[in-house]
Amino acid sequence: MRSICQLLIVGLVSVTVAAAGGLAAERPVRLSGSVQNLLVGAKISGNLESFNKGLRGAADHMVYNPQQAEFVQPSEWHEYGVGYGQNLGVVPQERPAWWMAEWSEPVQANWISLTGAYPNQRQPDTAWKIEIRRNGQWTTHASGVAGWYDSGQYAWGGPDTEPVTLDALRVSVFSKDESTPLKSIHFRGEPGRSWIVARLTHDNVVMPAPFQARITPLTAPVMAGQPVAFDGSGSTIAAGEFTWDFGDGSTAEGKRVEHRFQQPGIRQVALTVSDGKHRHTVLAIVRVHTPETLHVPQVHLDTDQKNEQDDQHYFGYALFSELDVLGVNSVHHGGGQELVNYREILHVLDLAQRSGLPEHRVPLIFRGADVRLSPPASGNWYDTEPEVSDASDAILAAARGASPTNPVWVVPVGPGTNVASAILQARAEGLELKDRLRVIWLGGSNNAIIREFNGNNDPWSMVVIAHSGLETWIVPAPVGARVAMDKRKEGHLYADNPLGQYLKQIMPDRNKALYDASALSAIISMRLDLGWIKQVEQVDVAGPDHDYAWTRSEDPAAVRVIREIDQRAMQQDLFGTMKGNPTRLIGVAER
Numbered sequence: 231m232r233s234i235c236q237l238l239i240v241g242l243v244s245v246t247v248a249a250a251g252g253l254a255a256e257r258p259v260r261l262s263g264s265v266q267n268l269l270v271g272a273k274i275s276g277n278l279e280s281f282n283k284g285l286r287g288a289a290d291h292m293v294y295n296p297q298q299a300e301f302v303q304p305s306e307w308h309e310y311g312v313g314y315g316q317n318l319g320v321v322p323q324e325r326p327a328w329w330m331a332e333w334s335e336p337v338q339a340n341w342i343s344l345t346g347a348y349p350n351q352r353q354p355d356t357a358w359k360i361e362i363r364r365n366g367q368w369t370t371h372a373s374g375v376a377g378w379y380d381s382g383q384y385a386w387g388g389p390d391t392e393p394v395t396l397d398a399l400r401v402s403v404f405s406k407d408e409s410t411p412l413k414s415i416h417f418r419g420e421p422g423r424s425w426i427v428a429r430l431t432h433d434n435v436v437m438p439a440p441f442q443a444r445i446t447p448l449t450a451p452v453m454a455g456q457p458v459a460f461d462g463s464g465s466t467i468a469a470g471e472f473t474w475d476f477g478d479g480s481t482a483e484g485k486r487v488e489h490r491f492q493q494p495g496i497r498q499v500a501l502t503v504s505d506g507k508h509r510h511t512v513l514a515i516v517r518v519h520t521p522e523t524l525h526v527p528q529v530h531l532d533t534d535q536k537n538e539q540d541d542q543h544y545f546g547y548a549l550f551s552e553l554d555v556l557g558v559n560s561v562h563h564g565g566g567q568e569l570v571n572y573r574e575i576l577h578v579l580d581l582a583q584r585s586g587l588p589e590h591r592v593p594l595i596f597r598g599a600d601v602r603l604s605p606p607a608s609g610n611w612y613d614t615e616p617e618v619s620d621a622s623d624a625i626l627a628a629a630r631g632a633s634p635t636n637p638v639w640v641v642p643v644g645p646g647t648n649v650a651s652a653i654l655q656a657r658a659e660g661l662e663l664k665d666r667l668r669v670i671w672l673g674g675s676n677n678a679i680i681r682e683f684n685g686n687n688d689p690w691s692m693v694v695i696a697h698s699g700l701e702t703w704i705v706p707a708p709v710g711a712r713v714a715m716d717k718r719k720e721g722h723l724y725a726d727n728p729l730g731q732y733l734k735q736i737m738p739d740r741n742k743a744l745y746d747a748s749a750l751s752a753i754i755s756m757r758l759d760l761g762w763i764k765q766v767e768q769v770d771v772a773g774p775d776h777d778y779a780w781t782r783s784e785d786p787a788a789v790r791v792i793r794e795i796d797q798r799a800m801q802q803d804l805f806g807t808m809k810g811n812p813t814r815l816i817g818v819a820e821r
């Protein structure tokens with residue numbers, strides 16, 4: 231039961247950074263991967279063991295290392311607590327339950343971020359105290375009842391906050407009065423957000439500036455050796471410094487600039503606008519073409535890689551295909567699983583490189599959502615609050631760099647949170663995605679978004695996508711699953727290289743339905759008119775009040791559901807590609 235509750239945990243994307251005076255400015259920021267968590271070098275201890283009421287985790291299990299993008303200790307739940315439901319009786323403030331970090335030399339910090347109890351084990355009556363020690367003297371940094379410890383986040387400081395010097399940090403919890411016992415006391419970790427003590431500078435937070443940098447979307451394909459104009463004049467600032475980084479080692483200054491990419495390939499172009507005090511960066515992902523690649527479909531993968539084996543096959547297929555893989559997003563919901571998923575993407579990419587993937591085929595990888603979208607009170611898809619992440623920003627970057635003659639396929643094979651959030655962000659900034667992006671989702675049952683694994687994970691995100699006006703295709707899981715594999719009879723299909731052997735090893739012995747790869751086969755088939763898609767139906771997609779069901783539609787702009795595929799052809803292409811025989815896309819003329 232407990233594991234189910236924990237999978238439903240909803241976190242906060244943004245943290246609050248205090249202004250110089252220490253007052254919370256209520257401005258959401260994101261920490262970048264350059265943050266050095268001082269807890270990584272500290273001695274961590276606690277006294278929860280001494281209550282003799284069972285023990286969950288250990289004192290250092292919540293400590294997160296942003297530079298490694300993982301927790302410092304492997305652990306299932308990344309928590310430190312007494313047993314679930316355990317009653318400690320009245321715990322007086324003089325003998326509290328505590329957690330502590332100690333440094334051998336004093337450190338300077340202007341950022342403390344802690345996360346409290348799990349939402350299914352709330353602590354509305356528990357008192358807490360955060361203390362810092364310097365030269366043997368303890369002082370109270372903050373204290374209260376419930377608040378962040380109840381289930382939220384304690385976030386103090388920011389890049390403008392004067393640092394404090396400390397050689398220890400202690401977090402205590404205790405009874406708020408003489409009649410309130412403590413139960414289920416624990417501290418939980420959250421990837422990217424806690425537990426972090428750091429000396430922040432403006433370089434390691436993504437601070438919201440009072441203006442936004444904007445790159446005007448490109449209108450034609452970018453050709454190697456040819457000049458391309460980049461325009462930042464849509465930025466919401468009249469005067470400032472405009473710095474461009476073209477991702478090929480060259481930079482430029484100015485609102486409007488011209489650049490020649492000498493080599494074909496995939497480049498991430500960044501425009502940073504600064505007013506001297508704040509800065510904001512916006513990205514465009516650009517495919518630099520030769521005439522032979524002009525009509526190769528561009529794909530932006532979006533994957534919950536951790537699930538079963540489908541995602542790994544899909545990712546390996548894309549990497550060794552002739553599709554232009556612009557980027558790969560991670561997405562997974564609840565319990566810190568996004569991090570596990572992200573690591574698996576890196577692992578499969580590493581295996582692919584050891585299996586001969588050339589350097590110019592290595593895609594950009596982005597961290598994505600760990601939280602699903604919620605239907606807004608109005609019920610209108612466009613009132614939905616987006617879950618902004620590197621992944622949703624990357625999808626927008628792909629849209630800005632896309633040419634309307636070759637819109638990018640975004641391929642979510644898990645929750646649609648990243649894509650839906652990108653659509654909502656684009657709407658807020660007036661960026662038109664139609665003719666720049668199209669979506670093909672592997673998920674849903676035969677008659678509805680829900681009632682199948684991918685469909686249940688973030689159904690509202692699919693409603694947002696389906697209603698946004700973007701060209702949307704769905705391969706329902708039962709259809710995609712027909713790309714089946716029986717390792718006992720078909721094990722020889724796997725390539726004899728590190729990636730092929732890993733995929734073979736993680737597959738179950740018996741019949742396994744491989745879902746996600748068929749979304750990519752469908753794109754290849756559409757491009758070359760191969761006929762692997764046998765039957766398509768247009769549908770309207772309903773929201774939660776009608777069980778997310780889909781019904782037939784005559785509207786040609788409606789969502790297209792693929793009802794039947796050529797499973798044999800798709801299976802052959804998947805395994806043939808990974809053995810080095812991809813379907814030719816480069817140099818194939820437009821039909």
Ligand SMILES: [Ca+2]
Nearest residue numbers: 534541643644
């Ligand atoms: Ca998946």
